[in-house]
Amino acid sequence: MNAPATLPAFDVPPLNPDELPFEFSGSGGAYFKIWIVNLLLSIVTLGLYSPWAKVRRERYFMGNTLLDGSAFDYHADPVKILKGRLLVMAAIVVLNIAAEFNPLFNLVVMVLFAVLLPWMISRALRFRAHNTSWRGLRFAFDGLTWEAAKAWVLWPIAGVLSAGILFPFALANQRRYLFNHLRFGQAAFDIDLPVGPVYRVFGRVALLALVYVAVLVALGFVLGGPLDLFASGAMGQGGGREVFGLYLMLAMLALYVGFALIAPYVSACMANLSFNRANLQNHGFFSDMVAGRYVFIVLTNWLLTALTLGLYRPFAVVRLWRYRVEHLALLPAGTLTAFMAVQAEEARVIGEEAADLLDVDLGF
């Protein structure tokens, strides 16, 4: 991909375009070089380099993600990430060892985790937003721990207790939490996401899962007939048992892969749903990912990563990110030059709050 000869700002921009697509200018090959050097340095430093690696990775992805010709940027201080990671790791090691000696600790750890998780989520979102910028203006996030607890602990528990029926409430609440507390400079994001459309997504998932299992069972009957003949004829009793075992294993694998694909399917649907219902002031968003295509990308990424013993991973990450970015657009209500930074004093307070804390990769 060639860089444009001039910066887009020097062209005369259309006064009010209907749609400003997000663009991605990175490539798998370029990211592979960053990834392999990151990996080497992380290995020889026994992982101490990993925060620097993370910052370089985020900078590559943010720096190649463009809106209206301007890239996003990532500003996190690797030393702060390192401190956060050491803290989390120490806690995990201590708790795991404690649980090894006294099983009662397992319960304590679980409760502690349920209490700490929402706090870590709100902190991580704050850290991430504060360290992301576009055109020199920072994002900010001010969601409270209690609301994160509702979305990531209480609603999921309700979901489990109701055998999954209430689970869409958890997802809807998580999305509302992510968008409604996000700001860009002085401008606020907001989202109007009722739970109805989330239920429709889950309905589709349930239907697809049902069809998938039905197809597997039908295949089983079709293949099962000749298998019986084969087993009792040529191979004898012992061989038949082995073929049956192999067959059972394949069926289990197919089921496992099928269910592992539910997460990316839901993820694509939820991204469409939330962006299409979100606003930044008067500006809207438009996301038109095709869930089936997204699932196909995820599946082939897994296969290629496994076949190349992991070497395809940087290409896989770029491929998926590119698909997400290139199916997202901003629907501008006017010019994008009027966003304002928050006042210096407020920025200082936000910065200090965000700075002292954790950066945990939550995979949003």
Added chain:
Amino acid sequence: MASIAARLFDGQTSRPVPVQLTASAGRVELGVLDGSAPRESLAAASLHWHEPLGTATRRVDLPGGRHCEVVPDAALTAFLQVLGHRESGITVWQRSGLRVALAIGLILAVGLAGYRWGLPLAARAVAQALPVAAVQAIDVQLLQTLDSSRLLAPSELAPSRIAAIEIEVAPLIAGRGSADPVRLHFRKAPAIGANAFALPGGDIVVTDALVALAPTDAHVAAVVAHELGHVAHRHGLRNLIQASVLAAVVGVWTGDFSSLATAGATVVLSSAYSRDFEFEADAFGADLLSRHERSPALLATMLKRLERAHQAEGEAATEAAGGGLGDYLSTHPATAERIERLTGANR
């Protein structure tokens, strides 16, 4: 002198301002194209150039919370040359295909060496450093869990048989050159079949089927001598440490795209380790037996019988395939090779 076009952002609004940057002898002149602000002269050292990101616009921070976006083209290269800007070592490293290939080679070498020598050495050091009492606490838990599961049931051996075996084993335990306590447990375990295994903290479990398989109590003692080798070398603990590290590394490498794939790869990778463990335990057992005027052939006989017993159960189909890949994939190395080593030790 070299000039480039750029977009300036003041950090207060999202409005891009077209500017021209001109480099000369350690200074950069900043001129706003529409002339709405006076020209500025900045020290080149006050500019902070971000890492280049391929074809993406390059970012440079200016004093006062401002920054510029610059297209990374030939003009920028010339501009940076005039300024005498030097890219960071990492950038230089990444640009060269040869060095990237070198990085891949280094990772492979470090990975293989770490897998073959580094991890086993580290696991041994950690396992030997852990206090016995701490490891025994793990044993108590493990045994309780196994006993409450359907895997192990109380032994149905006659108390006199157990006592006879314990008498046979006692000198081996006393003479193995360690004061760490060892406890012998007898259990009925139909699901496991004829087998004996050592827990990390020195608890050795012998199944009823194994005792039934042994021609004499001395044969059972020979198997226990092998298990004492596992205990002395702390194989259980080392296995635990190695498997957790492997799982973590595989998870990081593959990005943990699937817990099943991670677990599978971990099992395959650690099976090569357990092969070394079996040889080590065999050597320990053979040595222990020899020092007590008993023949290591007792252990070899038991290995033969165990293999035959497992084959009869149809469990050892892959193991019977012998060397080659099966050798590395099976949890126990090909029995023939172990027997050969044991009878060799006898001579």
